[in-house]
Amino acid sequence: MIPGIYIHIPFCLSKCGYCDFYSVTSTEKIPRFVEALLREAEMYRGSFSRSDTLYLGGGTPSLLSPEQLALILKVMHELFLSSSDTEVTIEANPGDMNRTLADSLFISGINRISLGVQSFDDNILSFLGRRHSSADAISAIEDARSAGFENIGLDLIYGVPGQSMESWTNTLRRALSFQPEHLSCYQLTIEPSTPLGKRYQTGEIAGPDEDLLYDFFMRTSELLEDSGYTHYEVSNFARNPSFMSRHNRKYWNHTPYIGLGPAAHSFSGNRRWWNYRSVEDYIDRIGRGFPPIERSEILNMEQRRLEALYLGLRTRMGIDLRDFSERYAFDLLEEKREILTIMQDEGLITIDDNHIRPTRRGLAMADSLALI
Ligand code: SF4
DSSP: OOOEEEEEEOBOSSOOTTOOSOOBSOOTTHHHHHHHHHHHHHHTTTSSOOBSEEEEEESOGGGSOHHHHHHHHHHHHHHTBOSSSOEEEEEEOTTTOOHHHHHHHHHTTOOEEEEEEEOSOHHHHHHHTOSOOHHHHHHHHHHHHHHTOSOEEEEEEEOOTTOOHHHHHHHHHHHHHTOOSEEEEEEOOOOTTSHHHHHHHTTSSOOOOHHHHHHHHHHHHHHHHHTTOEEEETTEEESSGGGSOHHHHHHHTTOOEEEESTTOEEEOSSEEEEEOSOHHHHHHHHHTTOOOEEEEEEOOHHHHHHHHHHHHTTBTTOEEHHHHHHHHSOOHHHHTHHHHHHHHHTTSEEEOSSEEEEOHHHHHTHHHHTTO
Protein backbone atom coordinates (compact mmCIF):
# COMPACT_ATOMS: atom_id res chain seq x y z
CA MET A 1 0.00 0.00 0.00
CA ILE A 2 1.37 3.41 -0.98
CA PRO A 3 1.41 5.74 2.06
CA GLY A 4 0.15 9.32 2.20
CA ILE A 5 1.83 12.43 3.58
CA TYR A 6 -0.12 15.00 5.59
CA ILE A 7 1.25 18.35 6.75
CA HIS A 8 -0.56 20.35 9.41
CA ILE A 9 -0.04 24.12 9.07
CA PRO A 10 -1.22 25.37 12.48
CA PHE A 11 -1.88 29.06 11.80
CA CYS A 12 -5.11 31.00 11.22
CA LEU A 13 -5.64 34.75 11.16
CA SER A 14 -8.67 34.32 13.43
CA LYS A 15 -10.47 31.39 15.05
CA CYS A 16 -13.86 30.36 13.69
CA GLY A 17 -16.40 29.88 16.47
CA TYR A 18 -16.98 26.19 15.78
CA CYS A 19 -13.41 25.07 15.13
CA ASP A 20 -11.72 22.40 17.19
CA PHE A 21 -8.66 21.95 14.98
CA TYR A 22 -5.35 22.96 16.43
CA SER A 23 -4.20 26.37 15.23
CA VAL A 24 -2.87 29.62 16.68
CA THR A 25 -3.68 33.14 15.53
CA SER A 26 -0.21 34.58 15.90
CA THR A 27 1.75 34.11 12.68
CA GLU A 28 5.14 35.28 13.93
CA LYS A 29 6.37 31.72 14.45
CA ILE A 30 5.74 30.66 10.84
CA PRO A 31 9.44 30.90 9.78
CA ARG A 32 10.62 28.78 12.74
CA PHE A 33 7.76 26.35 12.18
CA VAL A 34 8.80 25.84 8.55
CA GLU A 35 12.38 25.15 9.63
CA ALA A 36 11.17 22.65 12.23
CA LEU A 37 8.82 21.00 9.75
CA LEU A 38 11.64 20.38 7.29
CA ARG A 39 13.77 18.89 10.07
CA GLU A 40 10.90 16.64 11.15
CA ALA A 41 10.49 15.47 7.55
CA GLU A 42 14.19 14.65 7.44
CA MET A 43 13.74 12.39 10.50
CA TYR A 44 11.50 10.13 8.36
CA ARG A 45 13.94 9.90 5.45
CA GLY A 46 13.88 6.37 4.05
CA SER A 47 11.39 4.97 6.55
CA PHE A 48 8.35 4.86 4.23
CA SER A 49 8.05 3.91 0.59
CA ARG A 50 7.41 6.70 -1.91
CA SER A 51 4.04 8.36 -1.61
CA ASP A 52 1.56 9.43 -4.30
CA THR A 53 -0.39 11.93 -2.17
CA LEU A 54 0.53 15.03 -0.22
CA TYR A 55 -2.11 16.98 1.68
CA LEU A 56 -1.43 20.42 3.14
CA GLY A 57 -4.13 21.04 5.73
CA GLY A 58 -4.62 23.07 8.84
CA GLY A 59 -5.05 25.62 10.06
CA THR A 60 -4.67 27.74 6.98
CA PRO A 61 -1.90 26.59 4.65
CA SER A 62 -2.65 29.50 2.32
CA LEU A 63 -1.10 31.82 4.95
CA LEU A 64 2.37 30.58 4.07
CA SER A 65 4.28 32.63 1.53
CA PRO A 66 4.77 31.22 -1.98
CA GLU A 67 8.49 30.80 -1.16
CA GLN A 68 7.74 28.84 2.01
CA LEU A 69 5.29 26.60 0.19
CA ALA A 70 7.71 26.05 -2.68
CA LEU A 71 10.47 25.07 -0.24
CA ILE A 72 8.19 22.61 1.58
CA LEU A 73 7.11 21.04 -1.71
CA LYS A 74 10.69 20.75 -2.92
CA VAL A 75 11.72 18.87 0.24
CA MET A 76 8.62 16.64 0.14
CA HIS A 77 9.41 15.66 -3.45
CA GLU A 78 13.00 14.94 -2.54
CA LEU A 79 12.16 12.85 0.53
CA PHE A 80 8.81 11.20 -0.02
CA LEU A 81 6.93 11.72 -3.25
CA SER A 82 6.97 9.56 -6.32
CA SER A 83 8.05 11.32 -9.45
CA SER A 84 4.78 11.33 -11.37
CA ASP A 85 1.03 11.33 -10.88
CA THR A 86 1.13 12.68 -7.34
CA GLU A 87 -2.02 14.24 -5.92
CA VAL A 88 -0.94 17.42 -4.11
CA THR A 89 -3.76 19.13 -2.25
CA ILE A 90 -3.84 22.41 -0.37
CA GLU A 91 -6.63 23.74 1.82
CA ALA A 92 -7.14 27.43 1.20
CA ASN A 93 -9.23 30.09 2.85
CA PRO A 94 -11.31 32.09 0.35
CA GLY A 95 -10.37 35.19 2.36
CA ASP A 96 -6.71 34.76 1.31
CA MET A 97 -7.22 33.82 -2.28
CA ASN A 98 -6.41 36.13 -5.16
CA ARG A 99 -5.13 35.54 -8.66
CA THR A 100 -1.48 36.02 -7.67
CA LEU A 101 -1.73 33.43 -4.89
CA ALA A 102 -3.68 31.02 -7.10
CA ASP A 103 -1.01 31.34 -9.81
CA SER A 104 1.82 30.72 -7.38
CA LEU A 105 0.09 27.66 -5.88
CA PHE A 106 -0.49 26.22 -9.31
CA ILE A 107 3.06 26.90 -10.51
CA SER A 108 4.50 25.30 -7.38
CA GLY A 109 3.02 21.92 -8.43
CA ILE A 110 -0.12 21.85 -6.31
CA ASN A 111 -2.79 20.21 -8.47
CA ARG A 112 -5.81 20.07 -6.16
CA ILE A 113 -7.25 22.92 -4.13
CA SER A 114 -9.81 22.59 -1.38
CA LEU A 115 -11.55 25.88 -0.64
CA GLY A 116 -13.19 26.36 2.76
CA VAL A 117 -16.29 28.06 1.35
CA GLN A 118 -18.66 26.64 4.03
CA SER A 119 -21.69 28.59 2.79
CA PHE A 120 -22.87 31.08 0.19
CA ASP A 121 -25.16 32.66 2.80
CA ASP A 122 -23.43 35.63 4.49
CA ASN A 123 -25.56 35.27 7.62
CA ILE A 124 -24.34 31.70 8.05
CA LEU A 125 -20.72 32.73 7.42
CA SER A 126 -21.03 35.43 10.02
CA PHE A 127 -22.62 33.05 12.54
CA LEU A 128 -19.73 30.61 12.01
CA GLY A 129 -17.19 33.39 12.53
CA ARG A 130 -15.64 32.97 9.10
CA ARG A 131 -13.50 35.88 7.93
CA HIS A 132 -14.65 35.68 4.31
CA SER A 133 -17.91 36.56 2.56
CA SER A 134 -19.80 34.69 -0.15
CA ALA A 135 -18.42 37.21 -2.67
CA ASP A 136 -14.87 36.29 -1.54
CA ALA A 137 -15.73 32.61 -2.05
CA ILE A 138 -16.97 33.24 -5.58
CA SER A 139 -13.88 35.17 -6.60
CA ALA A 140 -11.64 32.54 -4.93
CA ILE A 141 -13.21 29.82 -7.08
CA GLU A 142 -12.86 31.95 -10.20
CA ASP A 143 -9.23 32.77 -9.39
CA ALA A 144 -8.38 29.10 -8.81
CA ARG A 145 -10.04 28.12 -12.08
CA SER A 146 -8.34 30.84 -14.12
CA ALA A 147 -4.96 29.95 -12.61
CA GLY A 148 -5.37 26.51 -14.19
CA PHE A 149 -6.69 24.29 -11.38
CA GLU A 150 -8.66 21.42 -12.88
CA ASN A 151 -9.42 19.80 -9.56
CA ILE A 152 -11.23 22.18 -7.21
CA GLY A 153 -13.02 21.04 -4.08
CA LEU A 154 -15.43 23.10 -2.03
CA ASP A 155 -16.03 22.46 1.68
CA LEU A 156 -19.56 23.26 2.86
CA ILE A 157 -21.29 23.00 6.25
CA TYR A 158 -24.89 22.17 7.09
CA GLY A 159 -26.80 21.83 10.33
CA VAL A 160 -25.85 25.33 11.47
CA PRO A 161 -28.28 26.65 14.12
CA GLY A 162 -30.86 28.80 12.37
CA GLN A 163 -29.98 27.46 8.91
CA SER A 164 -33.06 26.70 6.84
CA MET A 165 -33.35 23.99 4.21
CA GLU A 166 -33.84 26.78 1.68
CA SER A 167 -30.58 28.48 2.63
CA TRP A 168 -28.71 25.16 2.45
CA THR A 169 -30.26 24.22 -0.89
CA ASN A 170 -29.29 27.63 -2.28
CA THR A 171 -25.73 27.07 -1.12
CA LEU A 172 -25.64 23.68 -2.84
CA ARG A 173 -27.07 25.08 -6.06
CA ARG A 174 -24.61 27.95 -6.02
CA ALA A 175 -21.76 25.52 -5.47
CA LEU A 176 -22.97 23.35 -8.36
CA SER A 177 -23.01 26.36 -10.67
CA PHE A 178 -19.18 26.35 -10.55
CA GLN A 179 -19.01 22.64 -11.44
CA PRO A 180 -16.41 21.84 -8.80
CA GLU A 181 -14.71 18.49 -9.19
CA HIS A 182 -15.29 17.69 -5.52
CA LEU A 183 -17.68 18.69 -2.75
CA SER A 184 -17.34 17.96 0.96
CA CYS A 185 -20.57 18.57 2.85
CA TYR A 186 -19.99 18.32 6.57
CA GLN A 187 -22.57 18.34 9.28
CA LEU A 188 -21.63 20.95 11.88
CA THR A 189 -20.39 19.32 15.07
CA ILE A 190 -20.76 21.47 18.15
CA GLU A 191 -17.57 20.79 20.11
CA PRO A 192 -17.86 21.64 23.82
CA SER A 193 -14.49 23.43 23.98
CA THR A 194 -15.30 25.93 21.22
CA PRO A 195 -17.01 29.33 21.57
CA LEU A 196 -20.02 27.84 19.77
CA GLY A 197 -20.04 24.91 22.20
CA LYS A 198 -20.08 27.33 25.14
CA ARG A 199 -23.02 29.22 23.67
CA TYR A 200 -24.81 25.89 23.29
CA GLN A 201 -24.08 24.90 26.90
CA THR A 202 -25.48 28.17 28.25
CA GLY A 203 -28.63 27.69 26.17
CA GLU A 204 -27.96 30.75 24.03
CA ILE A 205 -28.30 28.66 20.88
CA ALA A 206 -30.37 25.56 20.26
CA GLY A 207 -28.86 22.20 19.44
CA PRO A 208 -29.42 20.40 16.16
CA ASP A 209 -32.74 18.73 15.49
CA GLU A 210 -31.99 15.10 14.55
CA ASP A 211 -34.85 14.85 12.04
CA LEU A 212 -33.79 18.06 10.34
CA LEU A 213 -30.19 16.87 10.15
CA TYR A 214 -31.36 13.67 8.50
CA ASP A 215 -33.38 15.75 6.00
CA PHE A 216 -30.32 17.93 5.27
CA PHE A 217 -28.28 14.80 4.63
CA MET A 218 -30.84 13.20 2.33
CA ARG A 219 -31.47 16.43 0.39
CA THR A 220 -27.71 16.87 -0.10
CA SER A 221 -27.19 13.35 -1.35
CA GLU A 222 -30.22 13.42 -3.66
CA LEU A 223 -29.49 16.83 -5.13
CA LEU A 224 -25.81 16.17 -5.75
CA GLU A 225 -26.31 12.68 -7.14
CA ASP A 226 -29.09 13.98 -9.40
CA SER A 227 -26.52 16.52 -10.61
CA GLY A 228 -24.11 13.75 -11.59
CA TYR A 229 -21.91 13.56 -8.50
CA THR A 230 -20.96 10.28 -6.83
CA HIS A 231 -21.69 10.21 -3.11
CA TYR A 232 -18.65 8.11 -2.23
CA GLU A 233 -18.27 8.76 1.49
CA VAL A 234 -20.65 10.09 4.16
CA SER A 235 -19.53 13.70 3.57
CA ASN A 236 -17.85 13.51 0.18
CA PHE A 237 -18.95 13.79 -3.43
CA ALA A 238 -16.94 13.61 -6.65
CA ARG A 239 -17.93 14.83 -10.11
CA ASN A 240 -16.54 11.56 -11.44
CA PRO A 241 -14.59 8.73 -9.82
CA SER A 242 -11.22 10.14 -10.88
CA PHE A 243 -11.88 13.13 -8.62
CA MET A 244 -12.43 11.11 -5.43
CA SER A 245 -9.82 12.23 -2.92
CA ARG A 246 -6.98 9.77 -3.27
CA HIS A 247 -5.42 11.00 -0.03
CA ASN A 248 -8.51 10.74 2.16
CA ARG A 249 -9.25 7.25 0.86
CA LYS A 250 -5.98 6.17 2.48
CA TYR A 251 -7.40 7.14 5.89
CA TRP A 252 -10.55 5.17 5.20
CA ASN A 253 -8.86 1.95 4.14
CA HIS A 254 -6.10 1.80 6.73
CA THR A 255 -3.27 2.71 4.41
CA PRO A 256 -0.22 4.04 6.31
CA TYR A 257 0.43 7.79 6.39
CA ILE A 258 2.90 10.19 7.92
CA GLY A 259 1.56 13.33 9.58
CA LEU A 260 4.02 16.22 9.94
CA GLY A 261 3.48 19.34 12.04
CA PRO A 262 1.92 20.03 15.45
CA ALA A 263 -1.00 17.75 16.40
CA ALA A 264 -0.55 15.67 13.23
CA HIS A 265 -1.28 11.94 13.48
CA SER A 266 0.61 9.15 11.74
CA PHE A 267 -0.22 5.50 11.14
CA SER A 268 2.00 2.60 10.15
CA GLY A 269 -0.49 -0.25 9.81
CA ASN A 270 -0.66 -1.28 13.45
CA ARG A 271 0.77 1.71 15.28
CA ARG A 272 -0.56 5.25 15.56
CA TRP A 273 1.37 8.22 16.94
CA TRP A 274 0.74 11.91 17.21
CA ASN A 275 2.73 15.10 17.67
CA TYR A 276 2.55 17.71 20.40
CA ARG A 277 -0.49 19.95 20.01
CA SER A 278 1.55 23.11 20.54
CA VAL A 279 3.71 25.01 18.04
CA GLU A 280 6.12 25.96 20.84
CA ASP A 281 6.60 22.38 22.09
CA TYR A 282 6.86 21.16 18.51
CA ILE A 283 9.61 23.64 17.60
CA ASP A 284 11.37 23.09 20.92
CA ARG A 285 11.49 19.28 20.67
CA ILE A 286 12.79 19.36 17.12
CA GLY A 287 15.29 22.08 18.02
CA ARG A 288 16.73 19.72 20.62
CA GLY A 289 17.00 16.92 18.09
CA PHE A 290 14.02 14.83 19.23
CA PRO A 291 10.98 13.68 17.26
CA PRO A 292 8.01 15.87 18.28
CA ILE A 293 5.90 12.83 19.17
CA GLU A 294 3.70 13.21 22.21
CA ARG A 295 2.29 9.69 22.37
CA SER A 296 1.77 6.51 20.42
CA GLU A 297 -0.37 3.40 20.65
CA ILE A 298 -0.29 -0.07 19.20
CA LEU A 299 -3.60 -1.20 17.75
CA ASN A 300 -4.36 -4.87 18.26
CA MET A 301 -6.21 -6.91 15.67
CA GLU A 302 -9.59 -6.34 17.34
CA GLN A 303 -9.14 -2.55 17.39
CA ARG A 304 -8.06 -2.50 13.75
CA ARG A 305 -10.99 -4.67 12.77
CA LEU A 306 -13.49 -2.37 14.51
CA GLU A 307 -11.92 0.70 12.92
CA ALA A 308 -12.01 -0.93 9.49
CA LEU A 309 -15.67 -1.73 10.00
CA TYR A 310 -16.48 1.81 11.12
CA LEU A 311 -14.53 3.43 8.29
CA GLY A 312 -15.64 0.97 5.60
CA LEU A 313 -19.33 1.47 6.37
CA ARG A 314 -18.88 5.21 5.87
CA THR A 315 -17.92 4.68 2.22
CA ARG A 316 -20.10 3.72 -0.73
CA MET A 317 -17.47 1.14 -1.74
CA GLY A 318 -18.27 -0.50 1.57
CA ILE A 319 -16.39 -3.53 2.84
CA ASP A 320 -14.70 -6.08 0.63
CA LEU A 321 -15.46 -9.26 2.56
CA ARG A 322 -12.53 -11.33 1.27
CA ASP A 323 -10.06 -8.55 1.94
CA PHE A 324 -11.60 -7.95 5.38
CA SER A 325 -11.30 -11.62 6.25
CA GLU A 326 -7.66 -11.75 5.12
CA ARG A 327 -6.64 -8.56 6.91
CA TYR A 328 -8.52 -9.04 10.17
CA ALA A 329 -9.03 -12.84 10.37
CA PHE A 330 -12.78 -12.37 10.72
CA ASP A 331 -15.57 -13.74 8.55
CA LEU A 332 -17.97 -10.80 8.84
CA LEU A 333 -20.81 -12.43 6.94
CA GLU A 334 -20.65 -15.59 9.02
CA GLU A 335 -20.15 -13.94 12.43
CA LYS A 336 -22.75 -11.16 12.01
CA ARG A 337 -25.23 -12.83 9.68
CA GLU A 338 -28.31 -12.12 11.80
CA ILE A 339 -27.80 -8.37 12.30
CA LEU A 340 -26.60 -7.92 8.72
CA THR A 341 -29.78 -9.55 7.44
CA ILE A 342 -31.89 -7.17 9.55
CA MET A 343 -29.93 -4.18 8.22
CA GLN A 344 -30.37 -5.45 4.68
CA ASP A 345 -34.13 -5.91 5.21
CA GLU A 346 -34.35 -2.36 6.54
CA GLY A 347 -32.68 -1.01 3.41
CA LEU A 348 -29.55 0.21 5.19
CA ILE A 349 -27.03 -2.02 3.40
CA THR A 350 -26.78 -4.25 0.37
CA ILE A 351 -24.88 -7.51 0.39
CA ASP A 352 -23.61 -9.15 -2.74
CA ASP A 353 -21.28 -12.10 -2.99
CA ASN A 354 -18.24 -10.18 -1.79
CA HIS A 355 -19.30 -6.73 -0.56
CA ILE A 356 -21.35 -5.04 2.12
CA ARG A 357 -22.27 -1.55 0.99
CA PRO A 358 -24.29 1.10 2.82
CA THR A 359 -27.27 2.53 0.94
CA ARG A 360 -27.94 6.27 1.06
CA ARG A 361 -30.06 5.74 4.18
CA GLY A 362 -27.32 3.59 5.59
CA LEU A 363 -24.75 6.35 5.06
CA ALA A 364 -27.04 8.73 6.93
CA MET A 365 -26.79 6.38 9.91
CA ALA A 366 -23.23 5.23 9.36
CA ASP A 367 -22.20 5.66 12.99
CA SER A 368 -24.98 3.32 14.13
CA LEU A 369 -24.19 0.78 11.41
CA ALA A 370 -20.70 0.38 12.81
CA LEU A 371 -22.12 -0.80 16.15
CA ILE A 372 -23.02 -4.25 14.79
S1 SF4 B 1 -9.91 28.69 9.20
FE1 SF4 B 1 -10.28 26.46 9.42
S2 SF4 B 1 -8.70 25.77 10.85
FE2 SF4 B 1 -8.76 28.02 11.01
S3 SF4 B 1 -10.13 28.43 12.72
FE3 SF4 B 1 -11.40 28.46 10.85
S4 SF4 B 1 -12.17 26.35 10.60
FE4 SF4 B 1 -10.46 26.30 12.07
